[in-house]
Amino acid sequence: MCKNLAMTTRRPHRVTVLAVPEVIGYDLSIPPQVFGSAISATGQQLYEIRIAGLDRSPVATPHGYQIAPSHGLEALDDADTVIIPGNRAAGPRERGTLDGWLVEAFERIPDTARLMSICTGAFTLAATGRLDGRPATTHWAYASQFRVLYPKVLLDESVLYVDDGDVLTSAGLSAGMDLCLHVLRSDHGIGVANAVARHCVVAAWRDGGQSQFIDRPVPEPDGGTTASTRAWALHHLGEPLSLADLADHAHHSVRTFSRRFRAETGMSPSAWLIHQRVQHARHLLEVTDLPIEQVALDSGLGSAATLRHHLGRSVGVAPLAYRRTFQPAAH
DNA sequence: ATTCAATTCCGCCAAG
DNA sequence: GGCTTGGCGGAATTGA
Numbered sequence: 337m338c339k340n341l342a343m344t345t346r347r348p349h350r351v352t353v354l355a356v357p358e359v360i361g362y363d364l365s366i367p368p369q370v371f372g373s374a375i376s377a378t379g380q381q382l383y384e385i386r387i388a389g390l391d392r393s394p395v396a397t398p399h400g401y402q403i404a405p406s407h408g409l410e411a412l413d414d415a416d417t418v419i420i421p422g423n424r425a426a427g428p429r430e431r432g433t434l435d436g437w438l439v440e441a442f443e444r445i446p447d448t449a450r451l452m453s454i455c456t457g458a459f460t461l462a463a464t465g466r467l468d469g470r471p472a473t474t475h476w477a478y479a480s481q482f483r484v485l486y487p488k489v490l491l492d493e494s495v496l497y498v499d500d501g502d503v504l505t506s507a508g509l510s511a512g513m514d515l516c517l518h519v520l521r522s523d524h525g526i527g528v529a530n531a532v533a534r535h536c537v538v539a540a541w542r543d544g545g546q547s548q549f550i551d552r553p554v555p556e557p558d559g560g561t562t563a564s565t566r567a568w569a570l571h572h573l574g575e576p577l578s579l580a581d582l583a584d585h586a587h588h589s590v591r592t593f594s595r596r597f598r599a600e601t602g603m604s605p606s607a608w609l610i611h612q613r614v615q616h617a618r619h620l621l622e623v624t625d626l627p628i629e630q631v632a633l634d635s636g637l638g639s640a641a642t643l644r645h646h647l648g649r650s651v652g653v654a655p656l657a658y659r660r661t662f663q664p665a666a667h
Numbered sequence: 668a669t670t671c672a673a674t675t676c677c678g679c680c681a682a683g
Numbered sequence: 684g685g686c687t688t689g690g691c692g693g694a695a696t697t698g699a
Contacts, residue, residue, distance in 0.1 A: 579675060591689045594676070606675060606697080642698060 348384040349523070352415040354441060355387060355395040355405050356423040356460055363421030363454040363512050364403060370516035373532045374524065382524060386411040390437045398424060409437075412444040417519075421512070422455030422475070428463035429456065432485035438463075452504045452519070454512030462486040466503055473498045475508035476548050497544040507548050514542045522651075525662040526618045543611060543650075547602040562586055562597045569609065573616050573636045579605055613637050614646045621659040628655045 353367050364387065371383035387403070388411040389395045394402035412418060427435035434442065442464050445451075453461045458474035459482065461467050468488040479493035492498065497506035497515040499522075506515035513536070521529040533539065565586040569577055582605055583593035597605045617635035620626055626634070632643035640655070647655055 589689045590675090591677090591691095592687085595688090598677090604676060610697090638698070645698085 348381050349416045350384050350386070350414060351417045351419065352386045352388050352407070352411045353419045353421060354412070355389045355403055356420060356425045356438065356457075358396045358398045358424040359403060360422035360455060360509075361397045361399065361401065361403060362509055363457065366421075366454065366512045367419050367516055369536060370513060370520065370532055373535050374520055374528055375531070376524070376528070382528065386415075388412060390441075409441050409444055412441060413446070415445060415449050417450040417452060418445050420451070420453040420457035420460045422457050422508070423460065424456070425460060428459040428485075429481075430485075432463060434460070434463040450502050450504070452506070452515065454506050454515065455508045458482065458505045459485070461503065461505065462489050467505070470500050470503060471498050472500070472503070472505040473507050474505065477508070494547055495544055496542055496546050496548060499544060510538075511542075511548070513538055514544070518544060525622050526615065527622055527662075543603075562593065562600055565593075566601075566608070570612060573609075573613055574634050575636065577609060577636070609636075610646055611650075614643075614650050617643055617647065617655075618651075618658065621655060622662045631655070 351367060351371050353364055355364060368385045368387065372381075372385050374382040376382050386407045387405040388407040388409060389403075389405035391408045392405055394404045396402055423429075425438065427433045427438065438460065451461055451466060453474075455475045456478055458467070458472055459478070462472070462482070462485070467486065469490070471490045471492060473492050473495050474482055476493040479491060482489070482491055482493075493507070495507070496511040497504065497518060499515075499518065504515060504519065506512045517529050517533055517538075520532060562582075565582055568585055569582060579590055579594070582597075583590045586593050586596075588596070594605060597603075597608070601608055603611070613635045614637070617631050617637060620631045620634060624631075628640045628643065632638060632640050635643070637643045637646060643655055647653065647658060651658065653661070
């Protein structure tokens with residue numbers, strides 16, 4: 337799934353955000369915030385972020401302000417990653433075509449560059465034909481319109497983001513943050529991504545497959561629901577935790593607990609648990625030299641075989657290979 | 668990879 | 684009367 341793991345090059349990875357009018361300012365601001373905060377263990381900037389427009393004149397947004405890009409289209413020429421924020425460009429949004437200066441803009445992007453979109457930026461990518469026959473997502477509210485304009489794209493509007501290797505798309509607004517963190521994790525490991533998430537004060541890990549439809553996206557402040565049970569579970573990952581155990585802790589029946597859990601997190605209790613366990617295992621693989629079997633035990637995944645299975649499913653890499661990628665010094 | 672028992676998921680629905 | 688609860692059971696997933 338994530339092929340581009342730790343980078344070997346010295347120079348920062350070049351990320352260019354293309355401001356297509358009318359650009360959604362919130363979307364545009366996510367990549368600089370996330371990638372711009374990414375620092376290596378030795379304190380180096382890992383990414384060089386550039387905001388590009390047709391020229392440097394201000395780009396309109398739909399919400400009463402303008403954005404002045406520091407770069408023109410030349411910032412696309414040597415980009416390693418190009419990100420398209422949500423926008424209202426008429427061609428891609430209404431006719432399914434790429435028109436005007438966007439044609440030239442996409443011609444300038446190197447073939448090897450990784451393409452990403454946030455929200456309705458997927459329309460722009462789709463208009464280039466780069467999404468044909470490939471899985472992608474966009475904001476759920478625009479899904480039907482998207483299908484009409486781009487029937488060849490395998491759209492799944494129920495997920496937060498889709499990683500299809502060199503083309504990655506995400507759902508509305510904050511899902512762009514999840515996608516950027518996901519890319520950070522793929523490129524440089526959980527440690528770097530978590531540091532950035534902490535800095536931005538956002539949830540460090542929302543899986544791409546997680547539903548866009550969470551009944552109650554903001555946790556209850558008083559924790560009178562499953563929040564405290566989740567916190568408790570995080571401190572007991574190494575122990576067997578059955579659904580009944582969790583429900584008991586929350587003082588709810590299994591049925592009610594499951595229902596609330598899904599409403600609050602968008603995932604089932606066991607899916608969430610596996611998630612957390614894999615994340616913990618990844619952390620242990622990155623920062624310790626514990627044997628795989630021990631990592632599996634400590635993370636509550638029971639056996640190396642189970643760890644291998646779940647790690648493979650989430651990052652597509654075997655445990656030792658994962659450790660080697662993020663711990664090049666250890667051997 | 669395949670199998671298999673145990674566990675979990677979730678629509679349904681009667682009861683608070 | 685709308686709303687939540689929680690038991691039931693077939694389908695799906697998990698872990699070995």
